[in-house]
Amino acid sequence: xxxxxxxxxxxxxxxxxxxxxxxxxxxxxxxxxxxxxxxxxxxxxxxxxxxxxxxxxxxxxxxxxxxxxxxxxxxxxxxxxxxxxxxxxxxxxxxxxxxxxxxxxxxxxxxxxxxxxxxxxxxxxxxxxxxxxxxxxxxxxxxxxxxxxxxxxxxxxxxxxxxxxxxxxxxxxxxxxxxxxxxxxxxxxxxxxxxxxxxxxxxxxxxxxxxxxxxxxxxxxxxxxxxxxxxxxxxxxxxxxxxxxxxxxxxxxxxxxxxxxxxxxxxxxxxxxxxxxxxxxxxxxxxxxxxxxx
Numbered sequence: 001x002x003x004x005x006x007x008x009x010x011x012x013x014x015x016x017x018x019x020x021x022x023x024x025x026x027x028x029x030x031x032x033x034x035x036x037x038x039x040x041x042x043x044x045x046x047x048x049x050x051x052x053x054x055x056x057x058x059x060x061x062x063x064x065x066x067x068x069x070x071x072x073x074x075x076x077x078x079x080x081x082x083x084x085x086x087x088x089x090x091x092x093x094x095x096x097x098x099x100x101x102x103x104x105x106x107x108x109x110x111x112x113x114x115x116x117x118x119x120x121x122x123x124x125x126x127x128x129x130x131x132x133x134x135x136x137x138x139x140x141x142x143x144x145x146x147x148x149x150x151x152x153x154x155x156x157x158x159x160x161x162x163x164x165x166x167x168x169x170x171x172x173x174x175x176x177x178x179x180x181x182x183x184x185x186x187x188x189x190x191x192x193x194x195x196x197x198x199x200x201x202x203x204x205x206x207x208x209x210x211x212x213x214x215x216x217x218x219x220x221x222x223x224x225x226x227x228x229x230x231x232x233x234x235x236x237x238x239x240x241x242x243x244x245x246x247x248x249x250x251x252x253x254x255x256x257x258x259x260x261x262x263x264x265x266x267x268x269x270x271x272x273x274x275x276x277x278x279x280x281x282x283x284x285x286x287x288x289x290x291x292x293x294x
Contacts, residue, residue, distance in 0.1 A: 003029045003099070004028040004061075006056075007022065011032075014204055018068070019031055021209065022211070032045045047086035048082065061097060066211055069082070079135045091142075091146045100152045103147060109158050109200070112215050118204065121269040122272055153221070158226075159202050160226065163203050164203070173234075176192060177241065187248045196234070197265070200268050203281075206279065210279060218277045222272070227273065231253050237285045240285040240289035243289075
């Protein structure tokens with residue numbers, strides 16, 4: 001490795017777990033985010049501004065870039081700004097370095113859309129149905145194009161449904177967790193949408209470990225699903241959380257949440273993850289509840 005690891009979006013859901021793990025390894029780590037962070041060295045930077053991205057990369061001269069910045073926005077413009085513009089400006093700046101850094105770009109299973117009910121492989125058709133999924137697909141497509149043209153080694157990582165006690169209330173599991181913990185008494189009311197949807201739930205710790213292993217043993221040219229291959233019904237995780245807390249549930253399914261379109265089942269094929277990184281995960285509803293509640 002010819003330079004430090006630059007981690008963007010270091011204060012986010014994945015970054016907050018990945019940075020301590022990477023910093024514990026024998027590698028220098030530099031972080032960046034749009035806000036301050038209790039890590040040194042750290043740079044405050046808005047990567048969606050080309051000049052800021054260029055100044056950052058020129059100052060750090062990274063040997064590896066772990067690009068985690070992105071996420072949802074208040075609207076279409078902000079979502080594309082955070083995901084697409086930040087990626088284009090960051091990789092354009094990286095392409096100007098004398099020594100090309102190894103780049104890991106965080107995609108999303110939302111790029112696949114609804115899938116076909118079977119296990120989604122890295123070569124499955126990409127038909128995103130959400131604005132976020134379309135932004136992530138634009139991000140990874142442009143990343144592949146820029147890196148191919150500039151000769152930058154690239155790996156795209158696509159995590160499936162993330163599980164963490166730090167999930168925001170805007171996420172279904174985050175909202176359920178908050179309602180359970182804020183409720184009182186032996187019966188807790190949870191307002192939600194559909195509970196019969198099946199998803200491939202992934203601990204954020206698994207994504208962080210995937211990044212650590214890719215840095216230790218790069219896999220340029222690969223796209224890797226971070227998943228278990230096991231579909232778990234959302235309602236099963238809610239029931240497991242209630243059981244762990246020793247409470248009963250009063251479920252109120254709100255019409256506006258039930259009306260949100262959702263594929264019945266989305267799960268990934270973990271074969272390439274195991275092949276490239278050696279990682280495998282057994283996923284259960286009880287295990288997800290333990291992670292969410294601690």
